[in-house]
Amino acid sequence: xxxxxxxxxxxxxxxxxxxxxxxxxxxxxxxxxxxxxxxxxxxxxxxxxxxxxxxxxxxxxxxxxxxxxxxxxxxxxxxxxxxxxxxxxxxxxxxxxxxxxxxxxxxxxxxxxxxxxxxxxxxxxxxxxxxxxxxxxxxxxxxxxxxxxxxxxxxxxxxxxxxxxxxxxxxxxxxxxxxxxxxxxxxxxxxxxxxxxxxxxxxxxxxxxxxxxxxxxxxxxxxxxxxxxxxxxxxxxxxx
Amino acid sequence: xxxxxxxxxxxxxxxxxxxxxxxxxxxxxxxxxxxxxxxxxxxxxxxxxxxxxxxxxxxxxxxxxxxxxxxxxxxxxxxxxxxxxxxxxxxxxxxxxxxxxxxxxxxxxxxxxxxxxxxxxxxxxxxxxxxxxxxxxxxxxxxxxxxxxxxxxxxxxxxxxxxxxxxxxxxxxxxxxxxxxxxxxxxxxxxxxxxxxxxxxxxxxxxxxxxxxxxxxxxxxxxxxxxxxxxxxxxxxxxxxxxxxxxxxxxxxxxxxxxxxxxxxxxxxxxxxxxxxxxxxxxxxxxxxxxxxxxxxxxxxxxxxxxxxxxxxxxxxxxxxxxxxxxxxxxxxxxxxxxxxxxx
Numbered sequence: 001x002x003x004x005x006x007x008x009x010x011x012x013x014x015x016x017x018x019x020x021x022x023x024x025x026x027x028x029x030x031x032x033x034x035x036x037x038x039x040x041x042x043x044x045x046x047x048x049x050x051x052x053x054x055x056x057x058x059x060x061x062x063x064x065x066x067x068x069x070x071x072x073x074x075x076x077x078x079x080x081x082x083x084x085x086x087x088x089x090x091x092x093x094x095x096x097x098x099x100x101x102x103x104x105x106x107x108x109x110x111x112x113x114x115x116x117x118x119x120x121x122x123x124x125x126x127x128x129x130x131x132x133x134x135x136x137x138x139x140x141x142x143x144x145x146x147x148x149x150x151x152x153x154x155x156x157x158x159x160x161x162x163x164x165x166x167x168x169x170x171x172x173x174x175x176x177x178x179x180x181x182x183x184x185x186x187x188x189x190x191x192x193x194x195x196x197x198x199x200x201x202x203x204x205x206x207x208x209x210x211x212x213x214x215x216x217x218x219x220x221x222x223x224x225x226x227x228x229x230x231x232x233x234x235x236x237x238x239x240x
Numbered sequence: 241x242x243x244x245x246x247x248x249x250x251x252x253x254x255x256x257x258x259x260x261x262x263x264x265x266x267x268x269x270x271x272x273x274x275x276x277x278x279x280x281x282x283x284x285x286x287x288x289x290x291x292x293x294x295x296x297x298x299x300x301x302x303x304x305x306x307x308x309x310x311x312x313x314x315x316x317x318x319x320x321x322x323x324x325x326x327x328x329x330x331x332x333x334x335x336x337x338x339x340x341x342x343x344x345x346x347x348x349x350x351x352x353x354x355x356x357x358x359x360x361x362x363x364x365x366x367x368x369x370x371x372x373x374x375x376x377x378x379x380x381x382x383x384x385x386x387x388x389x390x391x392x393x394x395x396x397x398x399x400x401x402x403x404x405x406x407x408x409x410x411x412x413x414x415x416x417x418x419x420x421x422x423x424x425x426x427x428x429x430x431x432x433x434x435x436x437x438x439x440x441x442x443x444x445x446x447x448x449x450x451x452x453x454x455x456x457x458x459x460x461x462x463x464x465x466x467x468x469x470x471x472x473x474x475x476x477x478x479x480x481x482x483x484x485x486x487x488x489x490x491x492x493x494x495x496x497x498x499x500x501x502x503x504x505x506x507x508x509x510x511x512x513x514x515x516x517x518x519x520x521x522x523x524x525x526x527x528x529x530x531x532x533x534x535x536x537x538x539x540x541x542x543x544x545x546x547x548x549x550x551x552x553x554x555x556x557x558x559x560x561x562x563x564x565x566x567x568x569x570x571x572x573x574x575x576x577x578x579x580x581x582x583x584x
Binding site: 066 | 259265270274275277281288292303304336473489493501522537545549553560564
C-alpha cells in the first residue's frame with residue numbers, strides 16, 4: 001500500500017466514522033464529544049472579550065511560561081544526573097536557572113490565584129477550573145518540596161529531618177519517607193511533574209471551554225427570580 | 241441590545257446568585273493572540289530567570305556527614321551515640337513509623353493516623369547505630385570483648401553502665417579532636433562509644449549506616465536520623481536561620497528565597513497551642529488540610545465565595561469595563577439602561 005493510499009484510506013475512514021452505522025463507535029463518539037466541547041475556535045481563539053484588559057491576566061500565561069522553563073531546566077539536570085550540578089559550574093548554572101524559574105513560577109501562580117479569587121472566577125460553571133487550579137497549586141508545592149529534598153546538600157538534610165515530623169504525624173510517613181533520597185528524587189522528577197502537567201493541561205482546556213469569567217454584573221436587581229439559560233453561548237469567541 | 245443569558249443559574253427558577261452565576265458577555269471581542277502572548281511570556285521569563293541565575297546563582301551548602309560531625313564535635317557525637325545505645329534518643333523514642341514506643345504517636349482526640357499505620361521503617365537505634373556498625377570493625381579483640389560483655393549482660397546492668405557513661409560524657413572534652421571522657425563505672429560502654437567515635441571520625445560509620453542488602457543504596461534514613469539526634473546539625477541550622485522558631489521550613493541557606501509559599505504552614509508552628517503541643521505537627525497539618533479543602537471547595541461555600549464581591553477588588557481589575565459601562569461606551573455590550581440586559 002502506498003502513502004497516498006494510506007492517506008486516502010485515513011480520509012475515507014474519517015468520513016466513514018460519521019456514517020450512521022458508526023455512531024456507536026467509541027472513537028467517533030470521543031471525537032464528536034471533544035470537538036463539541038472544544039471546537040477549534042474555542043480551543044485556540046483569536047478574540048477575547050473587551051473586559052480582558054488588565055495586567056492580572058498576564059500572570060496565568062507567565063505561570064505557564066515559567067513552568068516550561070522549570071521543566072526544560074529540570075530535564076537538563078536529569079540528563080546529567082543528580083551529582084552533576086554539585087561538581088560542575090555549568091551544572092550549577094542550570095540548577096540556578098531551575099531554582100529561579102521555580103521562584104518565578106510560584107510568584108506568578110500565586111498572583112494568578114489571588115487574581116482569580118478576587119474575580120470570583122468560579123462563576124458561570126467554572127468551578128472545575130477553579131478546583132483544578134487550586135489542586136495544581138497544592139501539587140506544585142509538593143513537587144517543589146521534593147525538589148528541595150533532592151538537593152543532596154545541607155538544606156535538604158535539614159528540611160528532611162524537620163519535615164519528617166509533619167509527614168509522619170499524618171501517617172503518610174509510612175509510605176512517603178522524606179529521608180529516602182531515592183524515593184524523593186523519583187517523586188520529584190517523575191510522579192509529581194506528571195500530575196502537575198496533566199492538571200495544568202486540564203485546567204487550560206477548562207479555561208478554553210468556559211472562557212474567561214465575565215465581570216460582576218453590578219445590577220441593582222441581582223438575585224431576581226428570573227429563570228436563566230444554563231447553556232454557555234456557542235462559540236462566543238467567534239463574535240467580534 | 242441582546243439579552244444576556246445567565247450561566248450557572250439553574251433552570252427551575254432558582255435565584256440568580258452573583259457569586260455563582262454570570263451574565264454571559266454579549267459585548268465586543270478584540271483580537272488577542274494567545275500564542276504570541278505565550279511566546280513573549282516565555283522570552284520574558286527566560287531572560288528574567290537567566291539574569292537572576294547569573295547575578296545570584298544558587299546555594300549549595302555542603303552536607304553534614306557523620307565524619308564531619310564527629311571530627312568537628314566529638315563530644316556531641318559521643319553524647320548522641322550513648323542515647324542511641326540506651327534507647328533515649330529522639331529517634332529511639334520517636335514511635336511510628338520507626339518504632340512502637342508507647343504513647344509517642346501524635347493524636348487529636350482519637351485521631352492518630354501515625355499510630356494506625358504503624359511501624360514501616362523499623363529502627364532499633366542500639367543495634368543499627370552502635371552495635372552492628374562496631375561489629376564490622378575487624379581485628380579489635382578488646383572491642384569484640386566489650387560488645388560481647390554488653391550484649392550478654394542483663395538489661396539492668398546495661399542501664400547502669402549507660403547511665404554512668406551518660407553522666408561522664410556530659411563532662412567530656414576533646415583534645416585535638418580526640419574524645420576525653422572522665423573515668424567512671426560504665427564498664428564496656430566506654431570502649432564501645434570510644435571505638436564508635438573513632439570509626440565515625442574515619443568515615444567508616446557513614447558507609448556502615450548506609451549499607452543495605454543490595455549494592456546500591458539511596459535511603460539515608462538511618463544516618464540522617466542519627467545526625468539529627470545530635471545538636472551539631474541544629475546549631476548549624478540555627479546559624480543559617482533555618483530552625484523552626486525562625487520559620488525555618490520556608491527559608492533557604494544564605495540569603496536566598498526558599499519555599500516562601502510555605503509561609504502559612506510555617507506560621508502555625510509559631511502560635512499556641514501548636515508551638516508547644518506534643519501533637520503540634522498533627523495539629524498544624526489538620527489546620528492546613530482544612531484550609532486547603534476550604535480553598536478547593538470555595539465556589540460551593542456560601543459566605544466565603546461572596547468575599548470577592550464584597551471586597552470590590554474586582555472593580556480595580558475590571559476598572560476599564562466599569563468605566564465604560566458607566567459612560568455607556570460601546571464595547572461593553574450593555575451600557576445604560578443596564579436593566580435591558582437582564583431581560584429573560
